[in-house]
Amino acid sequence: MTHFHLLLLLSALITVSFSQKILRIFPGDTQISNGNREWINNDLFCDSWRLSVETNNAGYWATIPARCRGFVEDYMKGDHYVSDSEVVAVEAIYFARDFDIAGNGKDAWIFDVDETLLSNLPYYIEVDFGSEPFNETSFDEWVALAKAPALPASLKLYNELQRLGFSLVLLTGRSEAQRNATEKNLLFAGYKNWERLILREASDIGKSALIYKSEKRAQLEAEGFVIHGSSGDQWSDLYGPPMATRSFKLPNPMYFVK
Ligand SMILES: *[C@@H]1O[C@H](CO)[C@@H](O)[C@H](O)[C@H]1NC(C)=O
Ligand SMILES: *[C@@H]1O[C@H](CO)[C@@H](O)[C@H](O)[C@H]1NC(C)=O
Numbered sequence: 001m002t003h004f005h006l007l008l009l010l011s012a013l014i015t016v017s018f019s020q021k022i023l024r025i026f027p028g029d030t031q032i033s034n035g036n037r038e039w040i041n042n043d044l045f046c047d048s049w050r051l052s053v054e055t056n057n058a059g060y061w062a063t064i065p066a067r068c069r070g071f072v073e074d075y076m077k078g079d080h081y082v083s084d085s086e087v088v089a090v091e092a093i094y095f096a097r098d099f100d101i102a103g104n105g106k107d108a109w110i111f112d113v114d115e116t117l118l119s120n121l122p123y124y125i126e127v128d129f130g131s132e133p134f135n136e137t138s139f140d141e142w143v144a145l146a147k148a149p150a151l152p153a154s155l156k157l158y159n160e161l162q163r164l165g166f167s168l169v170l171l172t173g174r175s176e177a178q179r180n181a182t183e184k185n186l187l188f189a190g191y192k193n194w195e196r197l198i199l200r201e202a203s204d205i206g207k208s209a210l211i212y213k214s215e216k217r218a219q220l221e222a223e224g225f226v227i228h229g230s231s232g233d234q235w236s237d238l239y240g241p242p243m244a245t246r247s248f249k250l251p252n253p254m255y256f257v258k
Contacts, residue, residue: 001169007220014073014236016030017257020040025077032242033144042067042068042070043071043075044148045068045077045223046065046067046068046072047071050068050071050072050075050251050253051067053252053253054120054249054251054253055150056235056249060255060256061132061134061214062133062134063181064129064131064189064253064254066131067126068232068253069128069129069131070153071129072129072253073129075253076121076124076129076253076254077121077125081251082152084250085151085152085153085154085250085251085252086152086153086229088153088180088248088249088250088251089140089153089156089157089248090249091248092157092161092229092231092246092248093157093160093161096160096161096164096165096166096228096229096231097107099164099228101164101165101166102226103165104109105167105195106167106224106225106226107165107166107167107225107226107228107230108115108166108167108168108169108195108220108226108227108228109161109166109167109168109169109227109229109230109231110169110170110171110217110220110227110229110230110232110240110244110246111154111158111168111169111170111230111231111232112170112171112172112173112232112233112234112237113169113174113182113186113232114148114172114173114174114233115151115233115234115250115254116151116154116233116237116250117148117150117151117155117158117183117186117189117191118149118151118186118189119148119149119150119151120139120142120148121149122142122147122148123138123142123148124254125141128139129254130255132254134255138255140178140244141252143174143178143181143182143185144178145181146179146181146182146184146185146188147185147188148189148190150189150190150191150229151250154231154250155189155190155191155236157231158191161229162193163258166228166229167194167195167225168193168194169194169195169196169198169220170186170194170196170198171198171213171216171217171237172197172198172199172200173200173209173212173213173257174199174200175199175200175203176199176201177181178199179197179199182197182199183197186240198216200212208236208239208258209234209236209237209257209258210236210239210258211240213236213237214240214241214242216239217230217242217244218242220242221242227242227243227244227245228244228245228246229244229245229246229247229248229249230243230244230246231247231248231249231250232248232249232250233249233250233251233252234252234256234257236248236257
């Protein structure tokens with residue numbers, strides 16, 4: 001056999017094993033409808049699902065796939081979540097350090113709160129990491145406790161941006177009624193001296209997060225702020241006009257906010 005033939009054979013083998021693996025995860029695939037789910041490598045599927053969530057290919061979803069519950073638990077409680085968040089923060093710091101800050105207090109960086117500055121993991125452990133549909137009542141009870149820890153990577157980024165001279169604006173989907181609890185929690189977690197904390201007023205209730213946050217960014221720009229960076233765990237924290245110069249998406253495989 002020549003080298004060329006060997007190459008052909010190898011590429012054919014690779015193509016076959018690749019397509020078999022992929023075909024097994026398609027919804028209509030006979031392997032699945034026959035109930036041979038154990039054939040599918042769950043961790044591989046769930047890691048691919050997680051990538052589709054982070055890139056927004058998945059679009060809206062209400063609960064995590066049942067078979068990914070263990071995967072999401074391992075991801076959130078282990079090193080993976082910590083490491084992914086750290087890398088996002090480091091990329092943001094590299095970007096931020098390249099700026100010459102004007103010094104007029106108008107160089108802004110926007111932070112989302114939940115799963116960005118604060119980690120609600122203690123709450124999400126109780127509700128099975130997003131396996132259950134979102135329960136506003138129990139989440140609000142958790143918010144009122146004001147006991148969410150900081151996401152360590154975000155606290156480091158926050159402090160570094162402040163040292164560089166950025167004005168930090170916190171823009172959250174939480175409601176104005178939760179201002180006190182949110183401020184208390186942010187201080188408890190180690191955040192200080194934010195420029196502004198923006199929560200949903202009565203007129204914002206019912207708006208999608210994407211519309212509400214875009215409107216608030218527009219208001220900030222109208223006030224003269226230049227939004228250099230934005231950090232959030234949801235695309236709806238970041239996407240929609242006007243956008244920050246750079247947006248930094250933190251991981252969140254537990255829930256999706258429109
Ligand atoms: C939502 O949470 C509340 C408060 O903890 C609880 O009473 C209620 O049963 C929950 N609803 C569902 C559908 O689980
Ligand atoms: C928030 O705290 C302030 C001052 O501590 C108090 O006057 C106000 O009533 C509180 N608001 C709510 C919604 O609890």
